[in-house]
Amino acid sequence: MIFSKGSYVEIEEKRCLNLMHQGVECSHCLGHCPAAAIVYHNGGIYLNKDKCIGCGLCFSDCPTEVFRSKQWDESTIIRDIEDEEWKITEFFCGRHTSPYKMDKNKNRGAVQLPACLSAVSKGAWYEAGLKTEIEIHLDQCKDCPMAQTIPRLEYNVSIAAEWLDASGHSPSFSYIHQSGQGKTKKSLLAIETGLKVTSRRDLFVSLINKGQQLGSKAPVGTNVFPEEPDKKMRNSCLPGWQRRFGEVFQQNTSSKDSANPAYWPTIKISDKCVNCGMCSRFCPSGTLQITVKEGTCNHHFTSGFCLDCRICQLFCPREAISRDREKVRRPFEVLNIYNNPTTTCQTCGCNTAHHSKNLCYWCEQAATSDQELKNSFRKIFLRMNN
Incomplete structure (x- = not known):
């Protein structure tokens, strides 16, 4: 067994859902490892190689491909x-x-x-x-x-x-x-079969990729959205098998709608949405995206690429997102699931939903906090002078 005692097993813990949001409580690797060789401690994933029996289940079971191997290639x-x-x-x-x-x-x-x-x-x-x-x-x-x-x-x-x-x-x-x-x-x-075949070209490409720097993500609080959804889903934690499966499924599905559609993750967005962009920014697969065109904020979603991780729901400050699993006839079709008129925040310039104050969610919260703080200081000052 090539993976005996954890041989050739690599861990890319930055892809772990639990590190993205502690409320996710993902336990695929911990709960299904037959040897209890995987440990989650102080925000990190560790593999006890002395316990590992080399089954390779973690490769297929982890929804974000935290566990990898340069030797394994299905x-x-x-x-x-x-x-x-x-x-x-x-x-x-x-x-x-x-x-x-x-x-x-x-x-x-x-x-x-x-x-x-x-x-x-x-x-x-x-x-x-x-x-x-x-x-x-x-x-x-x-x-x-x-x-x-x-x-x-x-x-x-x-x-x-x-x-x-x-x-x-x-x-x-x-x-x-x-x-x-x-x-x-x-x-x-x-x-x-099942082992990676490395050619000289593959080796050269891997060396080139190692020299490339990943683009930094926008900080929380900025939400300048593009006009069209990003089909490449950059900075995505989508596992390689699922990305490949999306292409194969579409190529091998008839143009007519299936009589027996499968169940896929679905989400719905309510009118509580304020266009803050938190859901799309932290979606690990990149399948939930937001674009702004002609004064309208458009939410795009592809069921087949959803990891069903709940992060969009957990990050939404307004609790505007609900999730389910439903039959979807064309799971890899990009759907526009919610449209919301948008304007520009008068304080920070970010996109926000239309309302009388013309403030984005974050600036409105900051203004409320400032007012509460001022009121507290005023009460303290009055008490000191009485």
């Missing part, structure tokens, strides 16, 4: 299946002792991953399901220390099946719990 699984053109593909984990396909039928193939099958994301199962029928070997999981990850594996597969159905394809996933000993012929051996 897109190679899809490429190998596509190259071999198998109609049926058997999946084996890295600990399986007999990773051999059932027979020598040319339409049947087999792949073995260097980690637990739970490391495969929902999006990768979806992509694989577009190309082949899938048989997942669980026949040696009973006594495995990673057996606790099976519910998460089954959850990811069930979501992938729902997405396939929603995009007009017939999902075919099955589990093999009992398997006879196949003939150990080289022609029946599963091919190894």
